[in-house]
Amino acid sequence: MPIRWNKLLIILFFIAVHVSFSQEKNPTVYPYGGVPDSSRFQSGMGIIPLNFKEADFTLAKFHNQAYLEWAQFYSLIDFTVAQFDSLANFKSAIFHSLADFRQVQFDGLADFKFTKFDSILVFRLA
Numbered sequence: 001m002p003i004r005w006n007k008l009l010i011i012l013f014f015i016a017v018h019v020s021f022s023q024e025k026n027p028t029v030y031p032y033g034g035v036p037d038s039s040r041f042q043s044g045m046g047i048i049p050l051n052f053k054e055a056d057f058t059l060a061k062f063h064n065q066a067y068l069e070w071a072q073f074y075s076l077i078d079f080t081v082a083q084f085d086s087l088a089n090f091k092s093a094i095f096h097s098l099a100d101f102r103q104v105q106f107d108g109l110a111d112f113k114f115t116k117f118d119s120i121l122v123f124r125l126a
Contacts, residue, residue, distance in 0.1 A: 034071060045070060057082045069095055069111075079104050081085045090115050098122070 004030045027033045034050030049070035057079045065087045070074050072094045088110040095117045103125045 002006075004063065007098075025103065028057075028060050028066070029064075030067060032057075032068070052077065062086065062088065065089060073097065076100070081105075084108060084110065095119065095121070109125065 014056045030047065031050050032052075033055060034052045035052045036048040038048050046069070047067055049063050049072070050068065052071060052073045052075075055073060055077045056080060057077070060079070060082045062082070062084045063086070066084055067089050069089045069091045070093065071090070073096060077095060077097070078100045080100055082101075083105045084107060086108045088106055088108065091111045092114045093112075093116075095115070096119065098120045099117060100122045102122055104123075
């Protein structure tokens with residue numbers, strides 16, 4: 001019997017490691033892998049805006065509000081097959097490079113008001 005428990009614990013360990021690395025790749029909790037930029041914070045903003053040098057949210061599942069208002073994305077941002085269960089707030093964000101939203105699923109409101117796209121924007125099959 002102890003051998004079975006050892007195998008089960010090893011399997012659970014590897015599952016936990018896999019889940020922690022996938023959350024590191026496409027985190028879905030503020031600051032989402034971005035760097036808070038308090039120099040851009042203004043009264044009326046709900047949270048400190050974020051800067052992203054790199055961001056890969058492929059297959060990410062946002063269960064709560066995704067607060068990316070005023071965020072700046074400096075390289076490819078990939079939201080391919082991402083899922084937003086609640087508000088996806090991209091208001092006043094700036095995408096300096098390709099923004100890929102292929103097959104993204106918005107189950108709530110997606111706010112792109114005043115968002116600036118300096119490069120290609122892909123919303124295929126969204």
